[in-house]
Structure formats: C-alpha cells, structure tokens
Amino acid sequence: MRIFITAVCLIVMAMLPQFASANPPATIDELAALYNIDKCADCHEDIHTDWKNSWHAQSLTDSRVLRTWRTFIINGLDKSQHPAATRPLLKLACLRCHAPQTMVLPDEEITKIAELVIQAVDDADEGMRKAAKDKLSGININCLVCHNEKGAADGNPQAMTIYGPKGNKDTPHKDEIGYETVQSEMFTTTEFCTQCHTGCDQVPEGTDCWSTKTAYKEYQAKGGDKTCQQCHMEKVDEVPSHRFPGVTEKDFVNKGIDLKVDAWKTTFVNHLTNELFPAVVAKVDLKNNTPHEIPHG
Numbered sequence: 001m002r003i004f005i006t007a008v009c010l011i012v013m014a015m016l017p018q019f020a021s022a023n024p025p026a027t028i029d030e031l032a033a034l035y036n037i038d039k040c041a042d043c044h045e046d047i048h049t050d051w052k053n054s055w056h057a058q059s060l061t062d063s064r065v066l067r068t069w070r071t072f073i074i075n076g077l078d079k080s081q082h083p084a085a086t087r088p089l090l091k092l093a094c095l096r097c098h099a100p101q102t103m104v105l106p107d108e109e110i111t112k113i114a115e116l117v118i119q120a121v122d123d124a125d126e127g128m129r130k131a132a133k134d135k136l137s138g139i140n141i142n143c144l145v146c147h148n149e150k151g152a153a154d155g156n157p158q159a160m161t162i163y164g165p166k167g168n169k170d171t172p173h174k175d176e177i178g179y180e181t182v183q184s185e186m187f188t189t190t191e192f193c194t195q196c197h198t199g200c201d202q203v204p205e206g207t208d209c210w211s212t213k214t215a216y217k218e219y220q221a222k223g224g225d226k227t228c229q230q231c232h233m234e235k236v237d238e239v240p241s242h243r244f245p246g247v248t249e250k251d252f253v254n255k256g257i258d259l260k261v262d263a264w265k266t267t268f269v270n271h272l273t274n275e276l277f278p279a280v281v282a283k284v285d286l287k288n289n290t291p292h293e294i295p296h297g
C-alpha cells in the first residue's frame, strides 16, 4: 500500500483534467447539480434506463466499491506514515476514475466524501447509512461525464457541450437545454474506454503491469480488431446499448468463451491392487474470445 500511495503522490497535480465550466462547483451538492442528467433522461429514456442498470451508474455507491474504499481510507490513508497520505488523496487515488468530475472539488469536500463513504458502510443507524449513500449517489459516471468531461477529442471539454459519435446538428439540445452538439471521433475508439480501464498509468515507465489496456494491445498485435464498444455497447436497432454488460452477466460471459468438451468412457487399472475402476477421458477445447483475461477485464 505504501508503494501505491507514493506512486500516487508522485503524479499529483499533473493529472488534473480541464474543467468544462467557468465557475467550478465548490460543494458536493453544487457538483451534483452541474452534472444533473434528469433532462437527458426525459428524451433519452431507454438509454437512461440501460445506463441506470449499469455499473457505471454505481461507480461510487455499489457496496463492493464503498466497502473497499472504506478499508482504503481507514487502513491505507489514515494509518499511513506518508505525509501526503491524507483523506483528500482519495481524489487522485480513486475518484479520478470512479467519479472524475470531483477533480475540481476543494480538499474539504473530498474529506466529506471520505466521511460519507465511511458513514455509508459503518454507521450503526440504517437511516444514516442510507442518507450518506443518497448524497453520494449524485456523483457517478453519468451521461455528462462521458459525453462532456471525457468526450472531447482534444482533451479540452467546453462548457454546455454534448460530444457524441455523430455530432448530429438536428438535435433539440440547443433550443431545449442550451447545449451545443459536437462530433468527437473518440467515441468509437478503444482509447475512450481505456482513459479509465487501465491499471497502469501510475506505475513508472517500464514496470510490468497487466491491465485491460495492456491486454488489449497484445490482442491488437495478434490481429484482433474489435473495439470495446463493439462488444460492450452492441447496437440494438442502430442505437448503441448503454448497459455495459460484464462478468456478472451469464449470457454475455458465454459469448466470450468457446468451450468444446468431448468425453468418453474408459477403465482405469490400479496395477498395485490389480483392480479396475470406471473412468472418463475428457478432451477440452477452451478459447477466450475477448481481448482480456476471463474473468477480469
């Protein structure tokens, strides 16, 4: 854990993203209001429902994430001797991928997020646990995180702009909610996803570090050419799905594995006792069709 914290400290300010607003929000509530997507849901109902059921919608409130963060805060940060290992480090250690919009929040608010995480897991009172989770639920990887903050091809997202794969100028965005619609070629590329789906951006150059991103490079080197979106955002009636299925969906996992088993009966002879036992010979062909390990993207 100490090595990890040191590595995080080394890259500290270099990774702060540009922010898409002239007046950065000062509190968790202001941030949630700025990234509110109720209006998007009014018109994009199906996409919203799919997204709501995806892990991206729970990138801060899923109980696995909350519990791991609680442990990281209490055992990793609070108990560390490293001077930089304070609760605001949660921003660079975890939040920059799980809720990148929080990168503009002042340190006091990051400390509050850390307190809410602990409250959501450990508070003896169920009402208090729920209240903390509700407050955190305004922050996640939502439409505007992908279609604004992480979507500009030049890495410099503009305020009140929706970036998308086509840049359709006939949308009602400008008239109804005041947003421009701008095309960004990033949306159909693997690099869009590996902005966050990488475990290796914090380790020194040359260090061996296996992640979805490095696994994908090996897949490409062997001639693989499917993008993350082609499998994880498969189109239904021309619209890319926003469900982002993964390892927890059986049907989806089955698509990733070709399994062929031939088995036939035989007999096993125990030469010491000269006894015969019924046995089975199995020939198993197992192929991973994904560009990453199974399990684990």
Ligand code: HEC
Pocket: 064, 065, 066, 068, 069, 072, 092, 093, 094, 095, 096, 097, 098, 196, 197, 198, 199, 200, 201, 296, 297
């Ligand atoms: C570089 C981006 C990045 C950073 C930094 C990051 N995560 Fe994640 N995390 C992800 C991605 C992407 C996934 C989903 C992919 C997966 O499950 O492999 C994920 C998944 C998780 C999960 C669910 C994993 C599971 O298998 O159930 C937990 C828990 C989690 N992260 C905790 C943390 C904690 C704690 C920190 C900070 C110490 C952290 N993450 C920092 C990108 C990141």
Ligand code: HEC
Pocket: 037, 040, 041, 044, 047, 048, 049, 051, 056, 141, 142, 143, 144, 146, 147, 164, 165, 166, 187, 188, 192, 229, 230, 233, 238, 239, 240, 242
């Ligand atoms: C994790 C990132 C991510 C999130 C979150 C996300 N999107 Fe997308 N969205 C994409 C990507 C990537 C594409 C392009 C996929 C493709 O063309 O293969 C896309 C495409 C779209 C499209 C274009 C559909 C078409 O017909 O081509 C619409 C509309 C859209 N998203 C709306 C939304 C809305 C509304 C939300 C929130 C409810 C949302 N997205 C959340 C990544 C995201």
Ligand code: HEC
Pocket: 037, 039, 040, 041, 042, 043, 044, 143, 144, 147, 162, 163, 164, 165, 166, 167, 168, 169, 170, 171, 172, 173, 176, 177, 179, 181, 182, 183
């Ligand atoms: C008044 C209805 C309305 C609202 C509100 C709205 N959209 Fe749209 N949006 C549309 C229509 C119509 C299209 C064009 C058809 C399509 O691609 O679904 C569109 C297209 C898009 C696209 C594809 C852009 C491209 O590349 O061509 C994205 C991404 C998108 N919307 C995201 C959002 C987000 C994010 C919000 C909330 C901030 C939002 N929309 C709010 C109606 C709306």
Ligand code: HEC
Pocket: 055, 056, 058, 059, 060, 062, 065, 097, 098, 100, 141, 145, 146, 150, 192, 193, 194, 195, 196, 197, 228, 229, 232, 233, 244, 245, 246, 247, 248, 297
């Ligand atoms: C802003 C960072 C970010 C971006 C961009 C992003 N993801 Fe994620 N993704 C995450 C995090 C964090 C999680 C883990 C959330 C959780 O487990 O609660 C996740 C979860 C997932 C999962 C579910 C993993 C599981 O355990 O089943 C899939 C699949 C996935 N992402 C695919 C994609 C694809 C494909 C793209 C590109 C179109 C993408 N993501 C873009 C951060 C991101």
Ligand code: HEC
Pocket: 190, 193, 194, 197, 212, 213, 216, 226, 227, 228, 229, 230, 231, 232, 245, 246, 247, 252, 253, 254, 255, 256, 257, 289, 290, 291, 292, 293, 294, 295, 296, 297
């Ligand atoms: C050829 C189809 C295919 C492509 C391309 C693909 N995936 Fe997957 N992915 C799958 C399948 C199938 C699974 C479920 C089996 C597994 O866990 O590997 C999966 C699982 C995942 C998971 C969940 C893993 C876990 O154990 O938590 C994540 C995260 C993920 N993929 C991200 C990505 C990203 C990011 C890319 C692009 C760099 C990508 N995938 C490219 C098919 C694909």
